[in-house]
Amino acid sequence: MIRNTIVALAGLALLAGCGGNEAEGEKKSEMASVRDLMKDEVQPTAEIYWGSAGSVSDENGMTDLTPTTDEGWQKTRDSAVKLGELGKKLMEPQYSKDRGEGWIRLSQGLIDVSKIAEQAAADKNPDKVFEVGGTIYDVCTACHQAYPQSEAPSAEGDGTAAAG
Ligand code: HEC
Secondary structure: OOHHHHOHHHHHHHHHOOOOOOOOOOOOOHHHHHHHHHHHHHHHHHHHHHOOOOEEEEOOEEEEOOOOOHHHHHHHHHHHHHHHHHHHHHHOHHHHOOOHHHHHHHHHHHHHHHHHHHHHHHOOOHHHHHHHHHHHHHHHHHHHHHOOOOOOOOOOOOOOOOOO
């Protein structure tokens, strides 16, 4: 079956957030707000969806991540709905300002894929949830490539600051 390929999905959760490691100097600036939304809401929500398909392997062998209860499926479905809401949120001026039309298109992409994702969870279709999970990942990646992460807090422009 699809046992072999299916392992990959859980790993996507790690890849999606391209190594945000510095937590220091976080100011509540406008630039930081997209980052905060990603870190606090988009990433955890996507992880719920990604964590609902495929398998993880450990010393006991493969553990199937497919929900086994109605509550579990509902959680998957809720996470899909939430991703769509977050896509809408990303379109708000607070986040979309000065980012052009591409931003709106990419945010709409998240909304579109969230609907397919919700349907797959509503259908309790593990293969479909797995497949759509990959598509969600592609949507995340497309935006991250178009709008790279802001390197550092943009308060001081100079590279090396000696002051301590
Ligand atoms: C419409 C554009 C867009 C979409 C869609 C998008 N992101 Fe982001 N994401 C960004 C931008 C821009 C940043 C960089 C923010 C910054 O550093 O100022 C970012 C940063 C992140 C970060 C790093 C946050 C940190 O701690 O620095 C994570 C994690 C992340 N995104 C996860 C996701 C996931 C998961 C998805 C898909 C479910 C996704 N993003 C979809 C625009 C997007």
